[in-house]
Amino acid sequence: MKHRTFFWFFMPTGLAMLLFIALPILSVVVQSMHTPHEAVLLTVETCTPFKCTEETTIDQDATAAIRAAEPLGRFVGLDIYLDRAHLAIGEVGSAWTNAAGWSEFFSALSNLPFYRAMSFTLVFIFTVTPMVILLGLLIALSVNSIYAQLRGVVIFFSLLPFVITPLIGALVLYWMIDSRGILGNLLQWMAGDPSLSLKASTGLMWVSLIIYGIWHAAPFAFVIFYAGLQTLPKDQMEAAQIDGASRLQRVRYVILPHLMPLVTFVTLIQLMDNFRVFEPIIGFNAEAHATSLSWAIFNDLGGETRQFSSAAATSVITIIGVAILLTPVLIRTWRDFRGKV
Amino acid sequence: MFVKKLALAGVMTVLAGTSAMACGINARVSVVGNEFPAIQTVGAGAQECSGAEVTTNLTADHQKINVPGMQGNPAEYTSAIIANSSIVALMNEDVIRPLDDLVAKHGKNLKKNQLVTINGKVMAVAFMANAQHLVYRADVLEEIGVEPPKTYEEMLAAAKMIRDKGIMPNPVGGAYKAGWNLAQEFNNMFLGMGGSHFKSGSAEPNVSTEAGVKALNMMKALSEYMNPDFLTHDSNATNAEFRAGNVAIMNMWGSRAATLVTADGVPQEVVDGFAIAGPMTAGGGSTPASTLWWDGWTVAKNVSDAEAEATFVAMTHAIRPEILADGDVATQAVWLIDGYKPTPAAVGVFAAAEANTIPYPMLPYMGLLHTALGNELADFMQGKESAEQALADVEAAYVAAAKEKGFL
Numbered sequence: 096m097k098h099r100t101f102f103w104f105f106m107p108t109g110l111a112m113l114l115f116i117a118l119p120i121l122s123v124v125v126q127s128m129h130t131p132h133e134a135v136l137l138t139v140e141t142c143t144p145f146k147c148t149e150e151t152t153i154d155q156d157a158t159a160a161i162r163a164a165e166p167l168g169r170f171v172g173l174d175i176y177l178d179r180a181h182l183a184i185g186e187v188g189s190a191w192t193n194a195a196g197w198s199e200f201f202s203a204l205s206n207l208p209f210y211r212a213m214s215f216t217l218v219f220i221f222t223v224t225p226m227v228i229l230l231g232l233l234i235a236l237s238v239n240s241i242y243a244q245l246r247g248v249v250i251f252f253s254l255l256p257f258v259i260t261p262l263i264g265a266l267v268l269y270w271m272i273d274s275r276g277i278l279g280n281l282l283q284w285m286a287g288d289p290s291l292s293l294k295a296s297t298g299l300m301w302v303s304l305i306i307y308g309i310w311h312a313a314p315f316a317f318v319i320f321y322a323g324l325q326t327l328p329k330d331q332m333e334a335a336q337i338d339g340a341s342r343l344q345r346v347r348y349v350i351l352p353h354l355m356p357l358v359t360f361v362t363l364i365q366l367m368d369n370f371r372v373f374e375p376i377i378g379f380n381a382e383a384h385a386t387s388l389s390w391a392i393f394n395d396l397g398g399e400t401r402q403f404s405s406a407a408a409t410s411v412i413t414i415i416g417v418a419i420l421l422t423p424v425l426i427r428t429w430r431d432f433r434g435k436v
Numbered sequence: 437m438f439v440k441k442l443a444l445a446g447v448m449t450v451l452a453g454t455s456a457m458a459c460g461i462n463a464r465v466s467v468v469g470n471e472f473p474a475i476q477t478v479g480a481g482a483q484e485c486s487g488a489e490v491t492t493n494l495t496a497d498h499q500k501i502n503v504p505g506m507q508g509n510p511a512e513y514t515s516a517i518i519a520n521s522s523i524v525a526l527m528n529e530d531v532i533r534p535l536d537d538l539v540a541k542h543g544k545n546l547k548k549n550q551l552v553t554i555n556g557k558v559m560a561v562a563f564m565a566n567a568q569h570l571v572y573r574a575d576v577l578e579e580i581g582v583e584p585p586k587t588y589e590e591m592l593a594a595a596k597m598i599r600d601k602g603i604m605p606n607p608v609g610g611a612y613k614a615g616w617n618l619a620q621e622f623n624n625m626f627l628g629m630g631g632s633h634f635k636s637g638s639a640e641p642n643v644s645t646e647a648g649v650k651a652l653n654m655m656k657a658l659s660e661y662m663n664p665d666f667l668t669h670d671s672n673a674t675n676a677e678f679r680a681g682n683v684a685i686m687n688m689w690g691s692r693a694a695t696l697v698t699a700d701g702v703p704q705e706v707v708d709g710f711a712i713a714g715p716m717t718a719g720g721g722s723t724p725a726s727t728l729w730w731d732g733w734t735v736a737k738n739v740s741d742a743e744a745e746a747t748f749v750a751m752t753h754a755i756r757p758e759i760l761a762d763g764d765v766a767t768q769a770v771w772l773i774d775g776y777k778p779t780p781a782a783v784g785v786f787a788a789a790e791a792n793t794i795p796y797p798m799l800p801y802m803g804l805l806h807t808a809l810g811n812e813l814a815d816f817m818q819g820k821e822s823a824e825q826a827l828a829d830v831e832a833a834y835v836a837a838a839k840e841k842g843f844l
Contacts, residue, residue, distance in 0.1 A: 133842040134800060136639075139555035143520060144730045144772050146564045151637075152554060153800050155530045167844070178835040186832075206821070206829060208811070274665055289605070292664035296612050297818065380668040383614035383814035394811065397500050399525045399803030402838050 107150045120414065127175055127407035129168040144285060168404075176407040180391075182412075183207045208391060209412075215385040218301065220369040220420070223308040227365055228358060231316020236346065238317070239324045250321070257314035264377025267309050300384040307375045312368070316361045323357045324350070359428055365418045371413065388413045459485035459753040461746035465734075467492045468502045470500065471518025472691045474564050474769035478517065481754025490750055493539070496672075499525065506531040509738040515693070515731045515749040520796050521732050523552070528800050532559060532734040538748040545756060549774050551707040552732055562732035563755040564769040566691045567793055568624060568786030569726060570716055575709035576603060576684040584711070587655055588625075588718040588725060591685055595661040598684055608661035609678055609686030612817065620727075624687070625651035627794050628718040628725025639801045639843040641834045643809070644827040651818055652823040659675055659817060667814055683705045687716070687726070690788075692730035694781035696765050705803070712780070714787025726794040728789055801843040808834040 135157040143151040187210075190203035204210045238249055256264060267384045271278040272293045283291045293299045327350060333346050351358075373389035376382060382390065388409050395406035467482055469475050471494045479492035493501070493513070497559055499522045505512040507529060516526060526532045534557035539546065543561075554562040568590075572584055580598055587590040591608070598607040607658060611617040626633070631647030659666055663677060677683045679702045688696070697707045707786050715726035733751045735744050757775040760766045770778070770785040778786055796802075816826035839844040 130840045136800065137555070138844075140553075141552070141555075141798060142553040143795060143798070144549045144552070145728055145789070147553075150554075150798050153528055153530075153796075153798060159530070175840060178840070179832050206815070206825070222685070274663065289662055294668050295664040295666075295818075297820075310455045316509075344696060380613065382811075383667045383818065394807070397837065398807035399499055399522055400807070400837075400841065401503065401839060402837055403802075405837070 123407045125167070127411050128170060128172055128186070130175065130404045131167070131168050132158070132165070134158070135161070137331045149375050149428060169319055171404075175404050176412070180209065180405055181209050181408050183209060208386070209388075212386040212388050214306075215301065218388045219305060219308060219372050219385075219387075220366060222305050223312065224362060224365040227312045227316050228361055230313040231355075231361065232320050234313065234317040235320035235324055236350075238321060250318075253317055254314045256310050257318075261311060261374035262378050264311055265307060265375045268303070268310075269379045271306075272303055285350060288367060294380070297384040300379065300381050304375050304379060304381060306371075307379070308369065308372065309373075312365060316365075317358050318360055323354045328355055333351050359424060363421060363424055366424070367417050370417055370420055371405050386408055388416065393418055442565055460487045461485045461490070461749060462487050463676060463740065463742040463746035464488055464514065465743070465747045465750045466513050467494075467515045467517065467747075467751070468498050468505055469494050469733075470498050470519075470731075471483045471496055471551040473695050474691055474771075475517055477759065477768060478563065478733070478751070478754045481701075481759060482514055482750040483758075485746075485750040485753055487546070489552065493725040493790050496591075498522075499751045502526065503529050503531060506736045506738065510740065510743075511736040511738040514736050514739045514743050514837060515709060515733050515751055516736070517731065518560065519566070519729050519731045520798050521729075521806070523732075523734065524798055524800055525553070525803055526734060527559065530762040531737050533737040533744060534558060534750065535561065535735060538735070538745060541812075542745070542749055544750055545752065545774065547772065547774050550732070552730070553605075560734045561751070561755070562772050564691070564771050565785055565789065566689060566729040566731060566770070566787045567715060567726050567788035568620075568687050568689050569693070569788055570713040570736055571609075571678065571686050571688040571693045571696065571784070572711055572713065573684040573709040574711040576607070577704060584599040584713045585685065585716055587720075588658070588716050589660055591716060592657055592661070595658075599661060599690070604682060604684055606663045606682065607659060607684040608658055608685035609669075609674045609688070610658060610662055610666060611669060611674045611688075612655075612659060612662065612666040613637055613670040614667050614814040614817075615810040616806065616817055617810075618805045618817070619685070621655060622809050622813060623796070623806070624715075624725045624727055625654055625718055627727060628716075628721055628723055629654075630721050632722065633797060633802065633805055634799065639799075640783050641831045643805070644824070644831050648827045649823045650825065654718055654814070656817065656819075667817060671754075679706060690785035692732075692784070693784065694769065694779075695833050712782055712784045714791060716792060722791075724791045726793050728788060728793045729796055731769075801841070804837045804841065804843070805830075805834045808837060 115119050135154040137154040138149050139152055140147055166310065176182055179186055188205055189205065194200035194203055205214060234253055238253065241249065270276050272281065273279050274292045279293055282293065283289055286423055293303055309404045327376060331349055332345060333347050340348065372387045373393065374384055376387060376390045392406045392409045394400040460573060465482060465488065467479055469479065477760060481491045481495050483492065490705055502513060502516040503525055506526065511531065518526060526713055536558050539551065539558055546561060550562050551558045552562055570584060577584060577594065580594065580601060582594050583598065585594055595608045599603055604807060626643065626647055629650045631645060631646040631651065632642060635642045663669065671689055674686060674688065675692060675696055678696065679699060681703050693712055697710045712726060716721065717725035718725040735747050755773055757773055760771065760773060760776055767779045767781045770782045812829040812833055813826055815821045816823055835844060
């Protein structure tokens with residue numbers, strides 16, 4: 096394509112991306128480096144139905160004047176990024192110098208909101224992503240080999256977990272694993288321990304969230320791989336059969352290489368999605384056991400006093416985190432592409 | 437034909453005239469608030485007004501949406517129903533207007549103590565009082581032969597007896613869901629143990645104290661007698677446990693306790709055994725381990741004067757003394773409305789007020805401390821860290837947030 100043609104072809108998309116992606120991100124970056132002005136406090140008489148007391152309140156006139164002068168707030172640079180709610184540089188430093196050993200250092204680290212969120216998120220990503228790909232592939236291969244008449248029905252039911260709204264799916268599972276729910280009760284009966292509770296144990300809660308993550312995303316991988324299987328050249332498969340390749344060998348040496356670009360695609364999407372894990376944490380009421388960066392943003396904005404700067408900083412960190420996660424996959428794809436050219 | 441039209445117009449005018457006396461408004465009213473029974477009544481009352489549209493959005497998530505919904509100009513919500521905790525967020529963002537002129541014009545039915553006055557200006561109209569207090573099963577306590585507990589220590593002893601006798605495995609209920617609820621239970625216990633949240637006259641936190649440790653240890657001891665899923669139970673889930681007959685003693689909101697056993701399908705022994713008493717004390721203190729609350733309504737700043745007036749008229753109509761004639765409404769809450777006579781459902785909140793329960797602090801930075809408590813205490817409740825460490829974490833998390841918001 097000529098450069099000129101490409102420019103006009105790409106311009107509408109480029110403009111939309113600039114307006115709806117680049118500019119909002121820029122505004123979030125600006126927000127994350129500013130905080131509200133120092134509060135101007137007043138002590139005034141406050142009368143409630145119970146009694147009159149002297150209480151502290153915000154001086155609205157003075158605050159309005161300061162805000163009008165500097166609407167962005169105080170510029171604080173990277174302070175928010177480095178404070179305890181985010182990277183917690185000071186706390187990590189003192190944990191490093193004071194900790195007697197690795198385990199003490201890690202337990203100090205897991206006490207900080209950002210590192211606690213990251214520890215769950217990373218475990219979630221690196222268990223859910225491979226399992227989703229494996230399970231998706233297995234379902235696709237099975238569906239591809241059943242009678243054509245049955246496929247429609249099987250595909251429909253296999254897709255259901257992905258079709259259900261994530262929050263609803265999570266809530267359904269949440270009530271099932273409740274200690275009075277059908278699965279929770281079954282587990283108690285199987286373990287012979289009436290006080291066993293999935294929701295009270297961090298480890299079991301993580302397992303539940305991971306199972307939910309796989310359950311929810313496997314159909315997505317399945318649909319992609321199933322579509323890929325339809326483009327598999329018949330002659331190659333026949334050639335492999337004539338050469339005496341077993342079913343396993345055909346999967347390993349013919350089908351998998353053919354599906355490889357799709358595996359890369361699913362990996363990319365899954366890495367991104369799982370890094371932003373959010374709905375199951377809310378649906379499972381799991382915030383006592385597992386948090387994520389998206390949950391931290393939700394929490395900052397959901398309190399009675401909303402913390403925009405903190406939420407903005409966490410958002411920027413999320414973007415950087417996704418970029419870091421995707422880099423190896425993107426580099427690999429780029430090399431393959433260069434290799435072909 | 438002309439005469440007919442004239443007659444019809446006359447009738448219409450008369451009709452309009454009577455409805456105006458009932459409650460006539462001429463501008464939009466839009467209310468956001470919590471969803472417990474008394475607030476449902478107030479919302480429905482405002483919707484009786486005719487002449488313009490009255491919409492309500494009553495949800496447990498009200499405090500997440502009321503500030504954003506009132507910051508725009510014109511504001512989406514013309515009124516927010518709030519409590520002494522959540523009015524602070526509206527005051528901090530300057531989204532509610534003083535009501536003095538409207539009170540003078542339309543508020544002759546309001547009592548003086550209903551007017552919440554900050555710095556000499558009426559900022560809210562309170563209509564009910566609320567507190568958390570003891571809710572128990574009289575039949576179960578009779579079976580083990582103890583009086584309703586007056587202290588948390590007695591509650592623990594009763595819980596042990598109920599479990600040992602095999603009546604219920606987890607007899608204690610509590611809204612200990614990680615987050616707002618858990619923090620509120622800490623606030624109760626902390627004030628009962630003689631703590632105060634901030635160093636006098638400043639925004640410096642003061643929870644990492646002996647009172648804080650004692651409060652946490654008591655909560656931990658209570659949780660041993662709760663459903664193992666307690667960190668996921670909010671007040672609705674706790675009430676469900678009580679209704680199902682799984683819980684015999686709990687600390688519950690007055691506003692939710694009054695109608696607790698009126699739901700469908702509650703077993704008869706739970707309905708018969710249901711009883712209410714005042715809040716308990718803890719650690720030998722005399723101040724109840726509870727907080728005193730009022731609920732009221734506000735009027736948005738960023739709406740036209742006509743809308744503000746219509747809102748005031750509709751909301752005043754919703755809390756007029758006549759609503760108490762309905763027996764169900766009268767039991768829904770401890771109304772601050774003129775002519776309210778306490779019902780048996782109100783004894784808990786009245787006992788709380790008489791025992792000098794401390795009102796929930798109305799401070800600009802209390803919301804941040806509440807959030808920090810809600811996030812950091814779950815680790816202690818799960819036995820992952822010591823009480824001292826959890827409280828130190830609370831203070832550190834609060835300080836980071838308060839610095840960001842310019843309070844420290």
